[in-house]
Amino acid sequence: MQNSSVDYIKLASNKAKGKRPYFFEDPAVERVLNITMAIAGELAVARERIDTLERLLEKKGIVSREEIEHYVPDSAIIEEERQLWHSEYISRVLRIIQQEMEELQNPDKTVEEIAEDINKM
Amino acid sequence: MAAKNLPPVWNKMAKHAMLPETTHDERARYNFLASLNKHLAHVSQGNQMAFDKRVEPDFKKDHGRGFTTREEVKEAMKKDPHYQAWSALRRCTMEMRQQAGRSLVLRQAEDLKEKAESLNKGKKTLILDKECQPPPYLLAVDNHLMPGSYHTEVIEGDVSAAANYDSGVFVTTAGLLGKFNDGGGKAISHWMKTTHSEFKPKRILDIGCGMGHNVLPIAMAYPEAEIIAIDTGAPMLRYGHARAMDLGIKNVTFMQVEASQTPFEDESFDWIQTTMFLHETGGKSIYKIMEEIYRMLKPGGITLHIEQPQYTDEMSLFEQFIRDWDAYYNSEPFWSKMHDIMPDELMTKSGFNKEDFMQIGVKAINDLDDGKTKADEPEDHGRSPVWNVFGAWKH
């Protein structure tokens, strides 16, 4: 169903004509908000899919939604797998904070400065 | 926030052969966005509160007087943090709606084009003209943030602009236009049938028909009539014609014609209709188009224009300001400017008699409304399916 002739991924996110308005004093805030809302949307999309799965599973008598609601991990391995997932997920989402701390600990030159350095290397 | 009226789910939209295919995620994305739109209508109430509680009092303190124009209100509101947050979210939602529509439509652009071609093949009721250019105002801005507007073709024979429009209106209007998005066309044909049952139009022109959402109900209400629907956007016409074919509506000819200069004869139509069209034209073109309408209309004929409510002196400056939001931030620039044109003057300048001018209010006929009593909803200014219709009989 995918048509290779149209670069639909890029085209889908095209900008409309007309300078984009920014409502907050700092445009960076607006940028973050837009990215966050896109993620909020994708979370809702994933949530709707899970809901479909749960309903289908229940309809086919495989597991009931009641069972899902009351499920808790029943082995140390599963407990660990799930907590590991959270840990990785949070680290992914808060990447920029981690990087700022790394920078704090280990101040870096700018790449422009590095370029000058390299030019002499 | 208890008894909120939930928007209908996207799959309530009527299916037809041209409607793009959607995956589970794509439908869910539209469902999310429709809900987000509804939610923001509630958030918008904070704008009025901010205005009453701090923006207007502060302005009065600083200036020793109240606001006198909607532009003054805009400048003051721009600095309000609630308004900033609401605006940023609303803008974001409009961009997300376009992104969601385009991503699902463009991935199947070739398939949609082929579907349209097979429904349109050999039909005399689709007339395209390669020489026909979109008017300059359509090239200046992408209305309602729709990249590429109505005319851009991503591939030859493209219909994706229309498929995007068709699949997504439901989202922005939270389903209030009905399952065919045709609540406006239904309302106007119902009005005509009930208030002017004696009127038997033989030839009807719909200007700026887009993908034909609102002209089809008129064609169905008058099956004996010949309907001509014009637009400059070839993707809209291809899609619209194919959709009409699939829905079994055969008395509409879709033609690629620019409205201010048409090939139609003098006094050749009984009824000339525009729906949500004039606010997407330009300051000079609107007059040219109205003169052209006057020329094409038969004596005893009628022209009607479905538009957003006109700003009047009775409308508060705050409401005018909030209704202007879409003009500037949802890229509908003429929407605001058009409010400085008085519809009756527009009509009389084009040749109509002042006493033949009329104005009515209509509400969308929504076949998705289940008739259950709903909780009161705040008005989503500029989005509610309640319109002002103006026009005139030609004598």
Ligand SMILES: C[S@@+](CC[C@H](N)C(=O)[O-])C[C@H]1O[C@@H](n2cnc3c(N)ncnc32)[C@H](O)[C@@H]1O
């Ligand atoms: C907002 S859409 C309205 C669509 C349709 N009437 C409906 O109710 O769904 C406006 C349409 O008018 C068309 N249009 C704008 N200016 C035009 C002109 N001068 N001549 C012909 N079509 C025009 C655009 O291409 C677009 O499809």
